[in-house]
Amino acid sequence: MKTNHVRSKLKRGESSVGTWLTLPDPMIGQLMARTGFDWLTIELEHSPTSFESAAQSFGLIAGAGCVPLVRVPINSVENIKRVLDTGAWGVIVPMVNSKAEAEAVVNAARYAPSGQRSVGGNLHAANFGTDAATYYDRANDEILVVVMAEHVKGIEAADEILSVPGIDVVFIGPNDLHKSMGKKPAFESDAPEFIDALKHIQKTAAKYNVATGIHVLDADAAKRRIAEGFQFIAVTSDVGMLLGRAAQFTKTLGLGADKSVTKY
Ligand code: 3PY
Numbered sequence: 001m002k003t004n005h006v007r008s009k010l011k012r013g014e015s016s017v018g019t020w021l022t023l024p025d026p027m028i029g030q031l032m033a034r035t036g037f038d039w040l041t042i043e044l045e046h047s048p049t050s051f052e053s054a055a056q057s058f059g060l061i062a063g064a065g066c067v068p069l070v071r072v073p074i075n076s077v078e079n080i081k082r083v084l085d086t087g088a089w090g091v092i093v094p095m096v097n098s099k100a101e102a103e104a105v106v107n108a109a110r111y112a113p114s115g116q117r118s119v120g121g122n123l124h125a126a127n128f129g130t131d132a133a134t135y136y137d138r139a140n141d142e143i144l145v146v147v148m149a150e151h152v153k154g155i156e157a158a159d160e161i162l163s164v165p166g167i168d169v170v171f172i173g174p175n176d177l178h179k180s181m182g183k184k185p186a187f188e189s190d191a192p193e194f195i196d197a198l199k200h201i202q203k204t205a206a207k208y209n210v211a212t213g214i215h216v217l218d219a220d221a222a223k224r225r226i227a228e229g230f231q232f233i234a235v236t237s238d239v240g241m242l243l244g245r246a247a248q249f250t251k252t253l254g255l256g257a258d259k260s261v262t263k264y
């Protein structure tokens with residue numbers, strides 16, 4: 001069975017960098033898996049991507065030696081089961097704000113005795129290059145479980161949330177976190193409560209041996225966050241890179257002065 005090299009890196013204390021795929025065509029993952037990112041996250045929370053095209057992406061990404069992850073639309077057994085059973089190597093679960101919600105994530109993502117994941121499917125084993133019996137034996141050691149800290153409630157409950165065994169990473173969603181603080185969504189800010197929230201998450205995660213991660217907009221920000229101790233770094237997205245590069249061309253050519261493009 002193949003090893004989830006992102007999980008291994010994080011367990012060794014190393015950093016791991018990936019990006020977000022928000023466009024529904026599996027060809028995006030097939031191509032992006034060859035650029036050197038450690039992992040690619042298929043976005044199901046805020047995108048039109050279906051479970052079916054996500055499953056195709058997982059296969060193409062894993063086949064290219066990159067780690068296929070997925071952000072589910074909401075914390076539910078059905079979502080987590082379907083993406084893991086169709087071949088994702090890890091789940092990122094948004095808005096985990098309480099210990100009960102964290103326990104629900106682990107129960108859905110880990111087989112007994114660590115959780116209550118139901119046994120079934122075939123693409124999961126195929127993507128790890130193994131048979132189903134081996135997958136059922138070893139999946140708990142390979143599947144990456146990521147909970148998102150992106151609301152003040154989740155920051156306040158961080159100690160209880162991160163005490164739940166089976167969580168590998170706590171990943172900060174800076175936009176939702178700012179919004180929950182009554183501020184404009186942003187990847188970065190000097191707001192003291194935002195900075196304190198990040199420090200609180202880092203300190204609490206260290207106590208429970210959980211890696212920390214955060215979403216950033218560019219490579220410089222990624223380097224800075226790694227230097228601060230964050231290990232699991234998402235750099236912008238497919239659309240952010242596509243439009244950012246397009247905007248560079250149009251700017252150089254004196255075009256599109258009145259246009260502004262999304263950075264994420
Ligand atoms: C946020 O910033 O809220 C996110 O969910 C980033 O992935």
Ligand code: MG
Pocket residue numbers: 094150173175176
């Ligand atoms: Mg968010």
